[in-house]
Amino acid sequence: MKRLKIILLFLFLGLQSFAQSQITGTISGTDGLTLPGVNVLVKGTSVGTTTDINGKYTIEVPGTEAVLLYSFIGFESQEIPVGNQKVIDVVLQQSTESLEEVVVVGYGEVRKRDVTGSISKVKESENVARQYSSVDALLQGRSSGVQVVSNPGSPGAAVSVRIRGTNSLRGNNEPLYVVDGVIISSAGEDVLDASTDANELQSPQNGLTGLNPRDIESIEILKDASATAIYGSRGANGVVLITTKQGQKGDGKAKINAYGSVEFSWISKKLDMLDGVGYAKYRNETALLEGNKVNFHISPDNKVYDITYVVDPNTGIESPVIAQNPMEDKNWQDEVYEMGITHTEGVTVSGKGEKSKYYFSAGFADQKGIVETSQIQRGDLRLNMTNELTDKLELDTRVSMIYQDGSFAQSGSKSGGNRSFTKQVLSYTPLVGFGDEDSDDLDLDVSNPYAWLTDYQDETKELRINASSSLTYELAKGLKYKIQGGLDYRNKDRSRFWNTGVFKGQKENGVLAMSTLDRYSYTMDNLLMYNTKLNDNHRINTTVGVTFDGSHAEASVYEVTDFPIKSLGIDAPELGRIITQPLDKITNEESILSFLGRVNYSLMDKYVFTVSFRADGSSKFADGNKYGYFPAAAFAWRMIEEDFVKDLNVFENLKLRMGWGQTGNQAIDAYSTLKNYNTVYYVDSNNNTSIGNVAGNISNPDLTWETTTQYNAGLDMSFFRGRLSLVTDVYYKRTEDLLQEIQIGSSNGFSTMPINRGEIENKGIELSLDGIIIDKKDISLNVGGHISFNRNKVVELGLDPSSVWNNGVESKEVFYLGNNVSTGTYFKAPANIFMEGKAVGMLWGYKTNGIYQDEAAAAEGPTYQGNANVAGDVVFVDQNGDGNINELDRTFIGDPNPDFTYGFNINFNYKRFTASALFEGVYGNQIANGNSMEIAFAEGNSKNVLSEAYYNAWRPGAPSNSHPRVGYDLNEVFTDRIVEDGSYFRMSNITLGYDLPVESLGLSKVNLYVTGRNLFTITDYSGYDPQVTSFMYDGTIMGVDWTGTPNAKSFLVGLNVTF
Incomplete structure (x- = not known):
């Protein structure tokens, strides 16, 4: 057997x-x-x-x-x-x-092969999109020619997006955002402050707040004028087209997806400030240098004790008395910056029936920043539906709503040097405990950082609704008529309260400032579209239309002070004394009537021609200048269809693109061409409060559009059956009739007036490379990268020349200076100059040449505004050789414009495992580290300083060229000593995911993933972060780091379940 x-x-x-x-x-x-x-x-x-x-x-x-x-x-x-x-x-x-992949363009879409302009498409997989909490984060580092600046350390913080450089010197440089055909307001428009104090400006909030990245189907970035001219007066800075999701083809069953994540964030870097012992040494040395008594005793075990001086009433002799208990040593960065925790959850439902499709999403996020009082809670809803009402009529409706409730730490633009929370953390003495007050520090605009957590409130509530609906009717084969209406509504209330624990509240016995913003914009588009293929050789895609866009905004602000019950301040404004009337309301209305047309013609699938035209009539301009005209033309040669290219057996795709176009910018106040009057309150002869009106501006009825003319040439190539793709673009653009504010005589009560004057140019090269390295059943590897070079120059300003000195040589140059960085003691000066023939916003200040090492050298050096030098002072370079340092000695000390920006990504899949990483960087720019103007000099007052500023300071017998002597007090002067290299290389994102084996449970997919953000940055910059977020919407201040909230690193764990 x-x-x-x-x-x-x-x-x-x-x-x-x-x-x-x-x-x-x-x-x-x-x-x-x-x-x-x-x-x-x-x-x-x-x-x-x-x-x-x-x-x-x-x-x-x-x-x-x-x-x-x-x-x-x-x-x-x-x-x-x-x-x-x-x-x-x-x-x-x-x-x-x-073959037939389409790309969304303005007011329509075209086949990818028929694209003639420079367009970058961002279409991420579900796995990638869910890693991001905001649209700007999704854009960052993913497209050539697009630079994104944001700050994840501050919840809801604004984002700045620049496409192909700076187009306007004083106007808006942000791109136009269009979501499902509806133009939405950007963050640059949301800077209304709830305070009448110019020092208390709020950091602008993110204008794309509430747009959930998970809801986005694709993002098209229109970069050259041949693509953006269809948006006319609003297309000069580029256009970002965002298309949200719809139901997908299927068997009629709903696809349900639920998700959730928890993210932990922490400060990315801390500055090395003096600890308690170092601070005590610093203050004692300062006291001795000034001929005063020391204030602190340091024990052998490095404990610090306060010293008071008591006079014996019998002998009259003053003796020091050392406190019995040591002082508490506080590292304020450790005390107030904490772990921020964000949790996000939501659900999406999508499906497609026989004649309809739908997409629904609901999400909630609770984002806590790295500062205890910074937090945003946000809920969002979206419903997208498409219905075929008849064989020829289709209805498309898209509605989204978000509501958010946020609180914020004190930070801002011009308030950065004096009154930002970051300033208090860095400058406050480490030897004062929680809740203690120091009247000397209050005089210096410095308060206990803990008081800014307990005695300062900044609360914002916002509702935003974005909706669009369109009817498309097929008049004949290939001929369609589309009417679309859209609404972008925004209601925002902001309240700020300064209690008596912080300097502003102490002086006024509590201050409450409240503001409201109620804004809506609407669009109405009437479009006739014809798309047909006449035979195998001719294809025409045409759009003509009339559009009307309007907006209405009302903003009010009032301020209340002198609260008898301070704990109720933000909740009981009626208890205070009103110092700014609620009637201080600003109403703004504007509209644009437009006529547009575009023809895209393809001949034999080889030669593609695009011509577009738009005429905009804007309510902002007076008769005679009301209409602007914006033509564009482009040509593409699909060389891959030529036999001589096919015979090479090298290319999968080869296309040459060339384009020209004109776009505009109307970023001025709605009533700049009209005489404005402001309401004022005054006490009449009977001691009654009366209301009057005074002139509010100098109008200029001759204002017209900024016009940008752009030329673009591009080459699209792919090899190895599409596994390797290279896109190259070269561009030149010139902006004329710059909208500016010029200085005028003050005899009429105003110092500036708006005017069109000047020209600016940008030119650059963009390269993008994508490769499919491995593409097999169980394993794949894709890589991509891009690099962008941009050079800009001020061509003409139309101003009178002034004297400039450099190395003893005088020249006559045409220029103007930017706005002062701060309104306080430090950096109360412009940092940038705008000069004909030079790059935009060059850093402008004093050159230095080390430290005077002895008194003889100091005596020979030039005086500073008539004041003699001593050993240990900074050596200023006397540009005009007159022996005295003054404003005539300022010169170029840096360039905030980078030589190039770059980024690359890696995506790897192996069976159930996925991994992706995104890297991005900037090279060749300089940063004015405004924080160093104060903390990098041991000035000698009660503020804290960097450890190196004290320990490496010049001293007799201990020469140093790194830091001046203790007590040096010219640190408020802008010099090259605070200008640093801003180049950096950063891992922005790394994600690891795993698809759990859940088929037996009846689930389609369960994905567990972890994500790290900003985990490492390589840079020589000594500040918190080289990605500067200060003054993002003030075109006259560039490359200045001015005490914004520090950046954050984070680690996220998420789960995605598909039913």
Whole structure:
């Protein structure tokens, strides 16, 4: 029996071996060229192979019933039963989706192959999109020519996006955002402050708040004028088109997705400030240098004790008395910056029926910043529906709503040097405990940082609704009429309360400032679209239309002070004394009537022509200048369709693009061309409060559009069956009739007036490279990168020349200076100059040459505004050689414009595992580290300083060129000593994910992932972060780091479940 079993076993194995068969073959495309790297798989098994460099393959199949599955990127998959075949040659058809992929452009879409302008598309997978909490984060580092600046350390903080450099010197440089055809307001418009104090400006909030990245289907970034001219007067800075999701094709069943994540964030860097012992040494040394008594005693075990001086009433002798208990040593950065925790959860439901499709989402996020009092709670809803009402009529409706409730730490633009929370953390003495007050510090605009957590409130509530609805009717084959209406509504209330624990509240016995913003904008588009293929050689895509856009905004602000019950301040404004009337209301209305048209014509799929035109009539301008006209033209040559290119057998795609166009900018106040009057309150002769009106501006009825003319040439290439793609663009653009404020005589009560004057140019090169390194059944690896070079120059300002000195040589130059960085003691001066022939916003200040090492050298040096030097002072370079340092000695000390920006990404998949990483960087720019103006000098007052500023200070017998002497007090002067290299390289994002095996549970997919953000940055910059977020919407202040909230690193854990 045993022998029989062995014989049967060998017979069975022999049969199995006999059943195996070998299949060979060659795989090629419809053009006859063989395809290397095609996946060949025995369907239903893990047995597979790939074709070699000649497109050949060999595979073992289990029998004649086997089915082979052939798949390759960019081609339609095929299934072929084996049967009795031994050789199976396959011709793969190019994917229809690849051939007919469309790109959204202004007021329509075109086939990707027919694109003639410079357009970057950001379309991330569900895995990537869910890693981001905001749209700006999704854009960062992903497109050439686009620079994104944001601060994840501050919840809801604004984002600045620049496309191809700076176009306007004083106007808005942010791109136009269009969501599902509706223009939405950007963060630059949301800077209304709830205070009448110019020192108390709020950091602007993110204008894209509430747009959930998970709801986004795709983002198209229109960069050159041939693409943006269809938006006319609002397209000069580029256009970001955002399309949200719709229901996908399916079997009619709803696709349900639930998600949740928890993110932990912490301060990315801390500055090395003096600890308690170092601070005590610093104050004692300062006291001795000034001929005063020391204030602190330092014990052998490095404990600090306060010293008071008591006079004996009998002898009159003053003696020091050392306190019994040591002083508490506080590292304020450790005390007030904490772990921020954000949790996000939500659900999406999508589906498609026979004549309708829908997408619904609901989300909630609770984001806590790295400062205890900074937090935003936000809920969002979205419903997108498309219904085929008849065979010819389609209704599309998209509605989103967000509500958020936030609280913020004190920070801002011009308040940065004096009254930001960051300033208090860095400058406050480490030897004063929580809740203690120091009247000397109050005089210096410095309060206990803990008081800014307990005695300062900044609360904002905001409702935003974005809605659009369109009807599209097919008049004839290829001819459609579309009418679309859109609404962007925003209501925002902000309240700020300064209690008596902080200097402003102490002086006024509590101050409450409240403001409201109620704004809505609406659009109405009437479009006629014709898209047809006349025969195999001619294809026409045409859009003509009339659009009307309008907006209405009301803003009010009032201030209340002198609260009898201070704990109720923010909740009981009626208890205080009103010092600014609630009637101080600003109403703003503006509108644009536009006529537009675009024709895209493709000849033989080789030659593509695009022509567009738009005429905008704006209510902002007076008669005679009301209309602006913005034409554009572009040409693309699809060289890949030429036989001489096909014969090379090198390119998968080769297209040359050339374009020209004009766009505009109308970023001025709605009533700049009209005489404005302000309401004032005054006490009349009967001691009654009366209301009057005074002139509020000098109008200029001759104002007109800024006009930007741009030329673009591009080359699109792909190789190796589309596995390697290269896109190159070269551009030149020139902006004329710059909208500016010029200085005028003050005899009429005003110092400036708006005017069109000046020109600016930008030119640059953009390169993008994407590669599919591995593309197999169980493993894939994709990489991509981009680099962008931009150079700008002020061509003309139209002003009178003034004297400038450099190395003893005088020249006459045309220029103006930017706004003062601060209104306080430090940096109360401009940092930037705008000079003809130079880059925009060059840093302008005093050059220095080390430290005077002895009194003889100090005596020989030039005086500073008539004051003699001493050893240990900073050596200023006397540019005009007159022996005195003054404003005439200022010169170029840095350039805030980078030489280039870059980024690259990696995406890897292996079976159920996924990994992705994003890196980005900037090279060649300089930063004015405004924080160093104060903390990098041991000035000698009660403020804290950097450890190196004290320990490395110049002293007799201990020469130093790194920091001046203790007590040096010219640190408020802007010099090259605080100008630093701003280059950096950063890992912005790294994510690891795993798809859990849940098929047996009836779930489609469960993905667990972890994400790290900003985990490392390589830079020589000594400040908190080289990505400067100060003054993002003030075009006259560039490259200045001025005490904004520090950046944050974070770690996120998330779960995504699909039913």
